[in-house]
Amino acid sequence: MSKPALPRYRILANALRAEITSGRLKPGDQLKTELELCEIHNISRHTAREAMRLLTDDKLIERKRGSGTVVAQISAPTFEQPIGDFEAILQYARNAHFVLTSSAPADQEALDRTGLTGKYQQYIGLRTVDGKPPIAITAIYIPKKLAPTDDIIHGLETSVSEWIEQTHGVAVARVVQRMEAVALDASQAKRLGVNTGFPALRTIRRYRDASERIILLSESLHPAGRFAYEMRLDRSR
Template identity: 60%
Template sequence: MTTTPLPRYRQIADELREAIASGRLKPGDALPTEMELCAARDISRHTAREALRLLTEDGLIARRRGAGTVVTQPPAPAFAQPIGDFDSILQYARDAAFLPDRARPATAGEAKRLDLTGAFTAYPGLRRASGAAPLAITTIYVLDALAPPLEAVRALTGSISEWVENAHDVSVASVTQRMEAVALTKTDAAKLGVAEGSPALRTLRRYTDVSGRTILVSESLHPAGRFAYEMKMTRQRK
């Protein structure tokens, strides 16, 4: 199978992004100018400008008067979600819009990997907040009998689980959440605009009804620096 190479400006951006992530370029360090990038990489000025634009949009570099283009301080996560209750999960769905690419049947491989029993519809897409860089690659799997039309998902201002409850009079009894650190594949990294192998947080949420049946599963990949979980712990004193 042949793969389409990344555009040259994305290759340049990824190389500079890796230099920043590794610490070879530190906050306050000056980046090469567009003309310097052109001479060093044998690229057009348009290509150099587009590479720097991607890094600027990701908050990794900024133009400073008298200093040119410099590496910025690592940005705070674009979205922080509390851990602890179901309402916080629903709030995330309201604040971070889910933009599905399409609706398709879940594959046999996905069903086996995610322990799905029965036929499920998959909605792959991205999550975004306030027009910023994507917060996550997300795929949501819904039991076929409860799955909403794609147009309904695209129009939602809340979560798919709320739509299922309202449309089918089915109650979500529990949500199990699993989190783990992973490295992004080339394909996923390209969708998120980061370097291949970049760290990411994988979250898997399983929604079950009162009978214990899995009715919805959500799988997300959050690149480092754009999302964080927060948990408040209160000390109990005797």
Template identity: 45%
Template structure:
């Protein structure tokens, strides 16, 4: 299916939902509607642009992935930016790079609970099941920007901070454990996976469930090889980039 050009009326080769998304991007860039106001409903978009509900929904998905809107169930579609945001770039090289991510992308905790890792989750995180952990769940974001990640952090219970301290930390939990508990991180194992967001993750990040995502799972160890903490973090595919430089070893 093709879409009509919004200025000439000519048919374009792009799928109709792409055409609609581009049309809405132009409107948003022009301040119609302005940041902080709601976009027309899916039904209104269908009526205005003579498109199907599926087309309208897919167009809004593209706008959400571009960081222009946030969709809230029962509350409408809110415009949050007039132009697409550049993806957050994370250097990938050493432990210090990972710590810098925590400093730049601050964590806003949404919930905390004490848990024992059930077998399926433990297997996904690469550790043995059981053990007591404090699970901290919340969003990571650069101040003033849309959230770039939803994360679950599992902190070994004997190292966990007081709940009331979590907000003050801005997500610098590993550094707090080193300075206050005296247990420094000596090694981090990380797995990077491509996948899709769950309904829970998508709702928190203002995306569609099933949208493309980059997931990172990390295990933090002390110098004796004991687990300090674990994390499972999901990033919308268009809001996060890993960067690294590789040097060729000199030939002998």
């Protein structure tokens, strides 16, 4: 039995939702008016209004005085992580699921930017929590001899560093972490559903084994408001 056709207002809402979540329509962009939607899609005013209601309920659009209906800032949970504890870093990697979008041998530009030497495999993807908007774009670099296949990355239920330890017997002895404030370029902003130039936290983690070899390097861009570090400082007496 074939599925019943979707109502026209849902078809329109789905089309507009796809434009918003893909980044073609960005936060603050103005949407067509209900009358314009009626003319473009040959629909009734009621159909256009219902489509806009669905998007409003999903908090994808909002009405602003003087601007009409605009794309809302897509909300995402603020992921909080304690700092200074290796187990907390592992927990982040487990909880913030890595969704692989591409992989390739790291080119010279990437190696120079991260300070790596030798042959590394580069994996690029998004970090997500509970299916919400992504909290980060992440690039992971692993030496060719230790690099997992794309299928393994897709199916991982643990952190990549733990997989390396379990599979190759190479333990992480130390992690060095560097953070800096940056502005997202157009491509990065589009993937994260924010405006070009949006502030972000760039985090680079270098995982070293006992011989000081970098067995994994991760580079993440967290848009402002989606990620927070928490540090505990005890006063010595």
